[in-house]
Amino acid sequence: MKKTEYLNKIIQGDTVAILKTLPDEIMDMGVTSPPYNKGEDKKGWLVKNVKYSGTTDKLPEDLYQNNQIAVLDELFRITKEGGSFFYNHKLRWERGEMFHPMDWLRKTKWLIRQEIIWDRMIAANIRGWRFWQVEERIYWLYKPKGGNLIGEELKPRHSLSTSIWRFQPEQKNPHPAPFPLALPVRAIFSIMDEKKGIIIDPYCGSGTTLVAAKILGHDFIGVEISEDYIKSAESRLQNYRAELKYANEEMAKHIVMKTFKERKERGEFTGKYSGKNNKKSDEQKILELF
Numbered sequence: 001m002k003k004t005e006y007l008n009k010i011i012q013g014d015t016v017a018i019l020k021t022l023p024d025e026i027m028d029m030g031v032t033s034p035p036y037n038k039g040e041d042k043k044g045w046l047v048k049n050v051k052y053s054g055t056t057d058k059l060p061e062d063l064y065q066n067n068q069i070a071v072l073d074e075l076f077r078i079t080k081e082g083g084s085f086f087y088n089h090k091l092r093w094e095r096g097e098m099f100h101p102m103d104w105l106r107k108t109k110w111l112i113r114q115e116i117i118w119d120r121m122i123a124a125n126i127r128g129w130r131f132w133q134v135e136e137r138i139y140w141l142y143k144p145k146g147g148n149l150i151g152e153e154l155k156p157r158h159s160l161s162t163s164i165w166r167f168q169p170e171q172k173n174p175h176p177a178p179f180p181l182a183l184p185v186r187a188i189f190s191i192m193d194e195k196k197g198i199i200i201d202p203y204c205g206s207g208t209t210l211v212a213a214k215i216l217g218h219d220f221i222g223v224e225i226s227e228d229y230i231k232s233a234e235s236r237l238q239n240y241r242a243e244l245k246y247a248n249e250e251m252a253k254h255i256v257m258k259t260f261k262e263r264k265e266r267g268e269f270t271g272k273y274s275g276k277n278n279k280k281s282d283e284q285k286i287l288e289l290f
Ligand SMILES: C[S@@+](CC[C@H](N)C(=O)[O-])C[C@H]1O[C@@H](n2cnc3c(N)ncnc32)[C@H](O)[C@@H]1O
Pocket: 013, 014, 015, 016, 032, 033, 034, 035, 052, 053, 054, 055, 175, 177, 178, 179, 180, 202, 203, 204, 205, 206, 207, 208, 209, 223, 224, 225, 226, 229
């Protein structure tokens, strides 16, 4: 596929088939939430069935996992060395057996750089088979550059976000399973900082990742099977200014008064117990840093 056919476009079709048409190493990073294979006939009290307009979300689990591995390996191929991908998924149970995203992530070519908990604080399913599951997971996947498996450090203003991301589920968006704009804004701003590049969402739905990329000044590529969702994503992209305030609210959180280096040079809190000020709780000490 030529650059003019994919850059700043949403391509309609099946994700694996479309990704196969894209050239090697064009992407800087990506963010997505794929269909979760939740089975559309399953619901509990208060649980809204997730039904997509262009496809079903119901495959035998082994086929589903193999398809996700194929998608992730294609994403790896089209991502530049040193690039990242943020993959949102969750723990699921089928007749008592747990399926964990690690079951298939470890079979892909990506290095798993971090597992982030997305604390949604609320969820529709309140049945008592297990404790109330209000969290999802976000995997930071990394394509090493040369032989370096560690990669670059995040800027302190980004890495001071903890590995628990607390955002309420999106409520204003009519798409059946959107994530909030703050989620891709946090991922893209943290990784790209001031650099500009190309961001992909291979299951872009209502276009949340693409709007975040546009607001942050990046080029983007979206892939989506449903014509209806593509229309709503295109309309959001045209009116992206209406969502600037939500992106700005997230970006305003990426501030530190002192970098790690400055704190270390001044002998301030570095995570080691000093014995001084031991009447203060660790939490108080951390809060004083900001
Ligand atoms: C969890 S939703 C993504 C929502 C998106 N993050 C947002 O904020 O709107 C998953 C999307 O994948 C799309 N989808 C499902 N199967 C697909 C396939 N095989 N190829 C392309 N898109 C697909 C669905 O139509 C749905 O919009």
